[in-house]
Structures are given as structure tokens and as C-alpha cells.
Amino acid sequence: MIRAILFDLDETLFDHRRAVAYAATCWTESVSPGHQLLMETPALWLDLEHKHLPAWHAGECSFAEQRRRRLREFCGRLGLPSPGDLDAAYAGFLVHYEDAWAAFPDAAEVIDVLGGTGLILGVLTNGVPVQQEAKLRRIGLMDRLEPVLTPDSLGGNFKPAPECYLAAAAKLGLRPDEVLLVGDNLMLDAVGPTKVGMHGVWLDRYRSEPAPESVIKITTLCELPDLLSALQRQPANRPSEAA
Missing domain, CATH: 3.40.50.1000 (HAD superfamily/HAD-like)
Incomplete structure (x- = not known):
């Protein structure tokens, strides 16, 4: 029973997928208006979640660190400079993400x-x-x-x-x-x-x-x-x- x-x-x-799509698009547009790969950013963000979350689950890094790794690679894949303060940049992403919950x-x-x-x-x-x-x-x-x-x-x-x-x-x-x-x-x-x-x-x-x-x-x-x-x-x- x-x-x-x-x-x-x-x-x-x-x-989650809808919120990520909105946040990845808005954040990328805010740092690189008109980016040629803008429409590909939601799928890229989700791919990087799947890649980096397991390291946190396995105890190899902190929750905050897997976020930094994800954002760093996200920028690299888009040809954007890595933010000097990854935590502050990620906080900007979260603003958009939470707006779409x-x-x-x-x-x-x-x-x-x-x-x-x-x-x-x-x-x-x-x-x-x-x-x-x-x-x-x-x-x-x-x-x-x-x-x-x-x-x-x-x-x-x-x-x-x-x-x-x-x-x-x-x-x-x-x-x-x-x-x-x-x-x-x-x-x-x-x-x-x-x-x-x-x-x-x-x-x-x-x-x-x-x-x-x-x-x-x-x-x-x-x-x-x-x-x-x-x-x-x-x-x-x-x-x-x-x-």
C-alpha cells in the first residue's frame, strides 16, 4: 500500500527549463547585446548544468564552485570574457532566473x-x-x-x-x-x-x-x-x- x-x-x-531559457537569454543580452549565439544559450546552460552539478554531488567541489565553473565555461563557449567576479555575475543571472519562476x-x-x-x-x-x-x-x-x-x-x-x-x-x-x-x-x-x-x-x-x-x-x-x-x-x- x-x-x-x-x-x-x-x-x-x-x-526550470522555462526559467533557465529566460535567464540565460537575458543575462547574455545584458553583457553582449545582439550576441550571434543568443538563441543557443538556453540549451548550452542546461548542458553545463548536467556537466558540472555531478562534481558537487560527488563532494568534489562546493555548490558555489560548481556555479562558478558553469558560468566560466558558459562565457568561454560563447566567446565572452570570463567575469572578474564570477559570484557577482552569477547573482545577476539569478535575478533573471527568479523573475521567471x-x-x-x-x-x-x-x-x-x-x-x-x-x-x-x-x-x-x-x-x-x-x-x-x-x-x-x-x-x-x-x-x-x-x-x-x-x-x-x-x-x-x-x-x-x-x-x-x-x-x-x-x-x-x-x-x-x-x-x-x-x-x-x-x-x-x-x-x-x-x-x-x-x-x-x-x-x-x-x-x-x-x-x-x-x-x-x-x-x-x-x-x-x-x-x-x-x-x-x-x-x-x-x-x-x-x-
Whole structure:
């Protein structure tokens, strides 16, 4: 029986891609008006997120340092001089990023529906708590989702480390098989949790690719209530002690 649903935040409830597109474009235009690669900056920024965030997750650098590395390479790839004060320059990017914060249209609607089911509804994100909680407050979901779990509260463990999912379930006072995780990242939110007996659902908003045979995929959160009902009707399948 599923007793809790944990949602990833960025690209699941919060439209990170849209905010990045706005911020990368505005910031580049502010330092290099009319830059010939302006339209390519959103995709470049997202690529560099994927490249540099793992170093922070692995403990190889601080959160602030991975931001510096990202901005330095972003400028280099665009042929722009690296800012003398990378932290101040990044703060300028954040102003634009925060101006574009918004929830996906289906987020509040589905959370309202699920809020009447008696389930625990929370968040499991690899982000830092200050920023992620600020996003939830801005998009009006902070009071509807509790707890908000981040690596800071999970022993420094990031998805997809098994310890992250196990610690998350323990924080809820539940077994892993009583928790369902929904998120946009195939490995972090769908494949990873199933390895410890947690339920995982891949939210593929952009219909990027077919789901592996063992993975449950939805393309909108509006599919989640019916999926939950179907899962609740299935017989319990607890992980073995050896697992």
C-alpha cells in the first residue's frame, strides 16, 4: 500500500527549463547585446548544468564552485570574457532566473486532488534547501507539500544513491515500498528508487524517448491519480531481506 508520494521539484512541479531559457537569454543580452549565439544559450546552460552539478554531488567541489565553473565555461563557449567576479555575475543571472519562476499548469491541480486521499505529499530534490523552498513558496506549493527533503537532511546523500531513498523513506516513518517517487529524471526518479523497493514513476513531459520495459512513464501529472489507484489495487510486493 502506497502511503506517501514524493515529487521531484525541477522539471516536475517547477518549470526550470522555462526559467533557465529566460535567464540565460537575458543575462547574455545584458553583457553582449545582439550576441550571434543568443538563441543557443538556453540549451548550452542546461548542458553545463548536467556537466558540472555531478562534481558537487560527488563532494568534489562546493555548490558555489560548481556555479562558478558553469558560468566560466558558459562565457568561454560563447566567446565572452570570463567575469572578474564570477559570484557577482552569477547573482545577476539569478535575478533573471527568479523573475521567471513558475509552476507547471498541472502541478497545483493534481496536488489538490491527491491532498484529499490521506497520503503524505512531499518533495525529494537534489537541490539546496534555501533555493528549493523559495521556489515552492513562489509557486504557491510550499504549504501543500511536507516534508521537503534535500541532501542536507538526508545525510548528504543525493539521488540516485540508494542511501538517499532509504533515508527519505525513514524520514517519513515508512518502508520504501510504501513510498512513490515521481520525477522527470529517468535514472534518479524512476530507476534508482526501485532498486531499494520504492515505487518510481518517470514524468516525461517532453516525450523524449520510450520508457524501458520495467519503468512506469507518464507525460503529465494529470495521469497520476488514475495511476495511483491502479498501483493501490496491486498486491503488495515487499523487497526481500537480502535486497
